[in-house]
Amino acid sequence: MNQEQTRARYAVGIDLGTTHCVLSYVDLDADDDAALEVMPVPQLSAPGTIDEKWQLPSFVYQAHESELSGDDLSLPWSQEPVVVGTLARELGSKTPIRLVASAKSWLCHGGVDRHSAFLPLNSPDEVPKLSPLDATGLYLEHLRRAWDYWYPDTPLVDQDVTITVPASFDPAARELTADAARNIGFRHLTLLEEPQAAVYSWIEASKDAWRDEVGVGDIILVVDIGGGTSDFSLVAVTEDDGNLQLNRVAVGDHILLGGDNMDLALAYRLRAKLAQQGTNLQPWQVMGIVHACRDAKEKLLADPDVESVPIVVPSRGSKLLGGTLRTELTRDEVRESLVEGFFPQVGIDDHPAAQARGALTQMGLPYAQDAAISRHLAAFLSRQHGAADELFGAGAGDFIKPTRILFNGGVLKAPALAERTLTIINSWLSTAGAPQATLLSGLDLDLAVARGSAYYGAVRQGQGVRIRGGIASAYYVGIESAMPAIPGMEPPVEALCVAPFGMEEGSEAEVPGREFGLVVGEPVRFRFFGSTTRRDDTAGTLLDYWEPEELEELPEIQATLPVEGRTPGEVVPVRLASRVTEVGTLRLEAIPRDGAERWQVELDVREQ
Amino acid sequence: MNFDFTAIPTTLDAVHLGLAVLAALFLLLYLTKGSSSQPAPQAAPQPEPKPEPAPEAKPAPKPAPKLKEATPDAALQLLSLLQQEARFVDFVREDLAGFSDADIGAAARVVHEGSRKALDEYFRFEPVRGEDEESRVTLPEGFNAHEVRLTGNVVGKAPFTGTLVHRGWKVTEVKLPKLAEGHDTRVIAPAEVEL
Numbered sequence: 001m002n003q004e005q006t007r008a009r010y011a012v013g014i015d016l017g018t019t020h021c022v023l024s025y026v027d028l029d030a031d032d033d034a035a036l037e038v039m040p041v042p043q044l045s046a047p048g049t050i051d052e053k054w055q056l057p058s059f060v061y062q063a064h065e066s067e068l069s070g071d072d073l074s075l076p077w078s079q080e081p082v083v084v085g086t087l088a089r090e091l092g093s094k095t096p097i098r099l100v101a102s103a104k105s106w107l108c109h110g111g112v113d114r115h116s117a118f119l120p121l122n123s124p125d126e127v128p129k130l131s132p133l134d135a136t137g138l139y140l141e142h143l144r145r146a147w148d149y150w151y152p153d154t155p156l157v158d159q160d161v162t163i164t165v166p167a168s169f170d171p172a173a174r175e176l177t178a179d180a181a182r183n184i185g186f187r188h189l190t191l192l193e194e195p196q197a198a199v200y201s202w203i204e205a206s207k208d209a210w211r212d213e214v215g216v217g218d219i220i221l222v223v224d225i226g227g228g229t230s231d232f233s234l235v236a237v238t239e240d241d242g243n244l245q246l247n248r249v250a251v252g253d254h255i256l257l258g259g260d261n262m263d264l265a266l267a268y269r270l271r272a273k274l275a276q277q278g279t280n281l282q283p284w285q286v287m288g289i290v291h292a293c294r295d296a297k298e299k300l301l302a303d304p305d306v307e308s309v310p311i312v313v314p315s316r317g318s319k320l321l322g323g324t325l326r327t328e329l330t331r332d333e334v335r336e337s338l339v340e341g342f343f344p345q346v347g348i349d350d351h352p353a354a355q356a357r358g359a360l361t362q363m364g365l366p367y368a369q370d371a372a373i374s375r376h377l378a379a380f381l382s383r384q385h386g387a388a389d390e391l392f393g394a395g396a397g398d399f400i401k402p403t404r405i406l407f408n409g410g411v412l413k414a415p416a417l418a419e420r421t422l423t424i425i426n427s428w429l430s431t432a433g434a435p436q437a438t439l440l441s442g443l444d445l446d447l448a449v450a451r452g453s454a455y456y457g458a459v460r461q462g463q464g465v466r467i468r469g470g471i472a473s474a475y476y477v478g479i480e481s482a483m484p485a486i487p488g489m490e491p492p493v494e495a496l497c498v499a500p501f502g503m504e505e506g507s508e509a510e511v512p513g514r515e516f517g518l519v520v521g522e523p524v525r526f527r528f529f530g531s532t533t534r535r536d537d538t539a540g541t542l543l544d545y546w547e548p549e550e551l552e553e554l555p556e557i558q559a560t561l562p563v564e565g566r567t568p569g570e571v572v573p574v575r576l577a578s579r580v581t582e583v584g585t586l587r588l589e590a591i592p593r594d595g596a597e598r599w600q601v602e603l604d605v606r607e608q
Numbered sequence: 609m610n611f612d613f614t615a616i617p618t619t620l621d622a623v624h625l626g627l628a629v630l631a632a633l634f635l636l637l638y639l640t641k642g643s644s645s646q647p648a649p650q651a652a653p654q655p656e657p658k659p660e661p662a663p664e665a666k667p668a669p670k671p672a673p674k675l676k677e678a679t680p681d682a683a684l685q686l687l688s689l690l691q692q693e694a695r696f697v698d699f700v701r702e703d704l705a706g707f708s709d710a711d712i713g714a715a716a717r718v719v720h721e722g723s724r725k726a727l728d729e730y731f732r733f734e735p736v737r738g739e740d741e742e743s744r745v746t747l748p749e750g751f752n753a754h755e756v757r758l759t760g761n762v763v764g765k766a767p768f769t770g771t772l773v774h775r776g777w778k779v780t781e782v783k784l785p786k787l788a789e790g791h792d793t794r795v796i797a798p799a800e801v802e803l
Contacts, residue, residue, distance in 0.1 A: 046692065047798075048791030049685075052783075074788035094802075314718045316800070320698045321707045326714040 008160035011457025015450035018228035022450035043085035047072035061088035103135035108173035110555030167251035191584035195222035195233035198408035201452030221402035248469030288313035301414035478527030688796035694722025736776030
């Protein structure tokens with residue numbers, strides 16, 4: 001290990017988004033006021049055309065051999081065998097069977113083997129397939145190449161790299177993200193939760209003034225609504241030695257709901273309107289309408305004076321006149337579909353209908369079934385009603401009352417949606433007799449996560465405020481309880497806490513009191529659970545009863561004892577221990593009673 | 609299998625003729641391209657002294673040897689961008705006769721929105737003169753004749769006072785995409801065949 005010799009010159013933050021990736025960086029050798037920069041990413045924008053953009057669309061296109069010639073794929077550094085970025089998205093809009101999209105959502109989908117190559121989903125056999133892990137690796141590899149092209153003397157793998165993940169990513173998805181990055185060769189890697197990155201970006205943007213905007217006792221609610229996902233977090237402000245401290249006290253569920261759903265909702269509405277007028281749209285026209293709706297939506301939501309925006313879908317052929325479809329999107333339609341559809345004014349106790357969890361075997365992404373983001377938010381605040389009790393003493397009421405709101409994500413750039421969200425939260429607060437929450441501003445909502453993660457990298461090197469938090473869930477292993485079997489009944493399961501809530505990076509917990517018999521050479525699977533609300537369980541706590549919403553079942557985990565030095569079939573008693581690595585991933589280990597070895601328990605079980 | 613390297617073909621068959629022609633062709637290619645050709649596609653980016661318009665406050669892009677400067681191809685490239693984004697060529701090549709203003713208006717929106725998007729993305733504009741049009745302006749001695757054109761009663765000496773008819777436009781930054789070597793810029797829009 002020659003890590004000492006290659007001290008990082010730059011702190012690099014990578015926002016590995018569902019729809020876009022952004023890379024931002026700080027020069028650590030520069031003076032105090034090191035400027036934060038966003039790296040322009042050279043990428044193909046059309047065959048043979050290389051453009052520099054701030055964002056790299058997270059898409060891979062598996063071109064047919066006769067589709068593009070070698071020269072068409074030249075990048076400044078090489079000819080790539082696959083197409084990544086803007087061109088991938090463009091080509092894929094017309095040939096979806098060859099497009100890999102939403103790899104990140106697949107990465108946290110426990111119902112599939114995330115190492116197996118199955119994307120693009122349901123495409124013909126001759127299209128080469130990628131695993132979600134491969135696709136993530138390709139985006140990172142493109143960014144690495146772009147960086148090394150700008151900075152050949154300071155390769156990206158030697159820099160201090162922070163990659164952001166949704167706060168709601170389960171341990172396996174985090175581990176997979178870290179794996180993808182390790183495959184690229186990153187040596188100094190940290191994972192950071194996206195809402196935390198937004199908070200860091202806000203701190204960085206406000207310079208030192210952030211201390212004037214929040215005080216002890218404040219609870220900051222981070223609402224992050226991106227293209228594909230919505231993510232919520234709570235950060236409590238405390239004091240330590242006269243300095244303000246930020247503590248991330250809760251994170252929300254993974255909700256596959258975002259701006260893309262809104263564009264689709266508008267497009268389908270227009271399609272219905274046109275169908276009523278006797279025009280039936282072809283699939284490519286619907287795609288065109290989705291595109292046009294995206295721009296029109298932004299105009300209508302930004303400017304209260306605009307009553308309607310024309311939506312024009314040009315013909316596909318070279319005859320533009322006559323074949324062009326024209327309709328319009330009105331302010332009322334946008335309000336009805338988006339504001340009322342996605343942000344309905346609901347009560348704090350109006351929660352989304354519970355999703356059936358039985359769908360784990362079904363192929364397809366588990367999109368949120370309830371489109372109302374305000375209901376998801378209400379459920380989050382209610383579930384986390386006790387999140388700050390430990391810091392501020394028990395609060396009254398059925399939900400936690402934020403005092404400051406920080407918005408992030410492209411969707412909330414629209415003033416109408418941001419205002420609506422704030423109004424809803426404040427209506428909950430005033431009904432409960434609590435003071436109104438105010439908005440923290442100053443973020444570039446598209447680039448904040450990348451900027452914040454680069455800033456975090458710089459903070460880790462020196463002074464500056466760090467958000468404390470540790471892991472945002474407690475984790476449990478399921479144990480079948482020793483009860484006489486009853487025919488037709490599943491044996492009841494007890495949950496053994498293996499990693500307590502809030503475990504910090506670099507810390508370790510042994511699970512006392514309980515031994516497991518592992519069979520040498522044979523994989524043993526365990527049921528695995530997480531809880532974002534049980535804060536007081538310590539490692540070794542055994543639950544024989546819990547409320548259904550308290551524990552969420554995660555994909556199974558698996559322990560395999562290697563055969564070396566033992567007899568296959570022998571049963572070895574082991575204890576479990578958990579560790580949160582410096583990278584920010586959870587590790588479960590099996591430690592045999594006799595001996596100092598440790599075997600890693602796989603969080604992401606591969607299909608046999 | 610045995611090869612007899614001493615065997616000399618006694619007749620000139622088609623294969624050998626082909627080989628000979630190919631060899632001559634390669635030699636010709638080598639001579640015309642000279643030493644400037646890049647041997648490997650994976651050539652590392654090399655610094656080149658010629659500066660180029662960089663995106664504002666970004667690391668100075670190091671021009672890659674594989675990418676050619678968009679000089680003679682720039683016009684075609686711009687045409688291609690306008691066609692892709694705004695259907696510019698489609699629109700201009702069409703005969704407007706027989707179409708209603710509503711039809712033309714719908715198409716004009718496509719062209720207008722797309723052209724604006726393309727221009728905003730690749731150029732930065734500013735007016736040459738900041739004053740309001742139709743206001744009186746005075747041009748001092750030594751004014752930049754490239755930037756301001758005098759019309760009408762052009763007599764006498766500077767300073768000139770007159771009416772600002774058009775503010776003029778100046779491009780302050782051009783950032784056209786780079787093109788791969790061997791990219792045929794003449795195809796500004798490929799034909800599209802759906803399978």
